[in-house]
């Protein structure tokens with residue numbers, strides 16, 4: 001039977017090569033595709049020739065008047081075509097490097113053009129075109145959805161596939177939300193919302209579609225969270241850890257530094273939880289660089305002293321490697337046995353490791369998602385730590401908990417989430433906060449420069465490198481993208497900067513490298529074989545190289561403040577003074593203010609608030625800045641109110657006796673079943 005869960009090859013016109021293209025975007029099923037939302041929209045509503053503004057990006061409908069004229073300028077070709085708008089205004093359409101269009105642009109041909117209009121020259125620099133009247137097209141004369149694409153797939157092709165899929169599978173899209181919620185919050189039906197998010201009729205329809213889908217996303221998230229808690233609510237006690245004061249004092253002596261007051265307090269709170277039979281459920285919040293890792297190691301050491309195993313889960317292999325290394329350096333001398341489990345560990349090693357874990361011959365395991373796989377079993381797991389936990393979904397957290405008998409859980413996060421928001425995200429967590437930085441930290445000097453001053457940044461960089469320091473350079477994209485002109489990409493930047501950085505070793509890293517290659521580059525950077533690391537945001541989380549003192553971020557205005565703050569946190573980790581240079585040419589006032597905010601404060605919480613303040617609903621038309629990748633559409637900061645309401649409704653839903661047999665909740669329950677959240681009670 002064909003359903004939304006069918007592979008994309010069931011969509012008319014999607015063959016093996018398109019299927020492969022889509023898979024690269026993580027799209028395998030029809031449902032994946034339909035939920036692959038645009039990241040912005042281009043307003044390509046057709047305008048009358050008379051109403052065009054100088055220097056504006058406009059869309060017009062025209063008829064070709066004469067065959068194209070072609071000039072060459074170096075390796076560039078410039079094609080000019082006399083056209084007339086439908087309201088009779090003559091102008092010149094200009095195409096660069098698109099000679100293949102020459103024969104198609106015959107006089108009399110109708111075409112819809114989008115581009116920048118120059119009123120003085122009466123010319124239009126074409127960036128998009130669409131043959132035919134274009135009035136019914138999904139590519140023009142409307143708010144046109146723009147998708148993130150890769151490889152051979154263009155946004156236009158993706159758009160076409162999406163439209164086909166929506167039409168073909170329209171009747172399969174069923175309503176997920178109970179009717180009373182649609183009524184109560186005036187939410188549009190799911191089917192309509194999906195159509196409107198991809199093909200919005202106008203700005204208001206888009207807003208409604210988004211509102212509906214964000215609500216659903218948050219509501220389902222909350223349900224999962226609460227269903228999970230509901231199912232796992234237990235009177236059974238967890239582990240009471242116990243160890244002597246002397247044992248603990250021995251450990252404090254081997255720490256490489258004096259703990260800060262904040263760290264000591266957090267450790268006290270954690271140890272109190274761990275001693276109690278009640279399972280710990282604690283969030284440790286601390287800005288980047290505040291020293292959370294050592295606290296995790298303390299907790300893990302306490303588990304070891306009590307005769308139990310502990311696990312630490314992190315979002316990337318690089319981070320797993322790094323934590324494994326520091327844990328080994330600190331704890332192996334004390335006799336702890338520590339293992340590393342990631343996706344790229346070889347079969348044989350992996351089997352050995354799993355064997356040791358199951359037999360209790362390992363005290364600590366550090367790893368990635370690989371820890372969640374079946375077959376990973378513990379002899380006596382009593383503590384689970386997740387670092388940068390917001391990257392993990394609810395169900396992943398729950399799998400982990402099932403691997404031990406109500407183990408204590410410590411979540412660590414550098415994302416400055418306001419406490420109320422943290423509550424609605426993580427439930428009734430206890431929270432420890434590290435407010436202060438370890439002593440001796442020098443503030444990170446942050447500068448914002450425009451791209452024409454790039455040379456200065458490079459000069460400064462060279463001076464730092466000459467002193468023996470290292471640097472990160474971050475670009476928003478991996479490789480050139482015609483879809484995002486003027487945005488730096490790591491590959492080109494690497495090639496371009498090799499010369500200016502001659503004399504120093506430069507490395508390149510991005511998400512498309514294999515885990516092994518990433519690790520190798522990172523390893524060489526750590527050991528200072530590489531002095532400059534040019535990268536995408538893959539280095540965003542957790543990486544610790546104290547000798548790195550410069551962070552240069554290209555197109556900084558394309559990142560969210562939280563993300564910029566995370567990136568900046570990669571420097572300023574050692575004894576040397578550090579700098580962060582933001583290269584950006586923001587056009588809007590808000591964009592400028594965001595850069596200013598970065599320059600003026602280093603406090604993550606202040607930045608988070610600023611972010612919220614500066615972002616209006618209108619920003620949805622701009623760049624999406626998802627602070628938390630867990631959500632496709634919802635923005636935890638901007639949509640905080642929606643999350644609050646979703647939480648209340650989910651609580652209400654869960655408070656209903658046997659809600660899963662009520663007809664009203666049938667589709668919802670089906671969803672929860674599909675997501676393996678509600679398995680247990682439904683089988684009862």
Ligand code: ADP
Nearest residue numbers: 257258259260288289290291292293294438544
């Ligand atoms: P984060 O909270 O971002 O995970 P880390 O745990 O990676 O921060 O710590 C950042 C750096 O600070 C590490 O190099 C760590 O060894 C160091 N550090 C942590 N605590 C202290 C301390 N109390 N005194 C000095 N340095 C510390």
Ligand code: MG
Nearest residue numbers: 292293387542
């Ligand atoms: Mg960390």
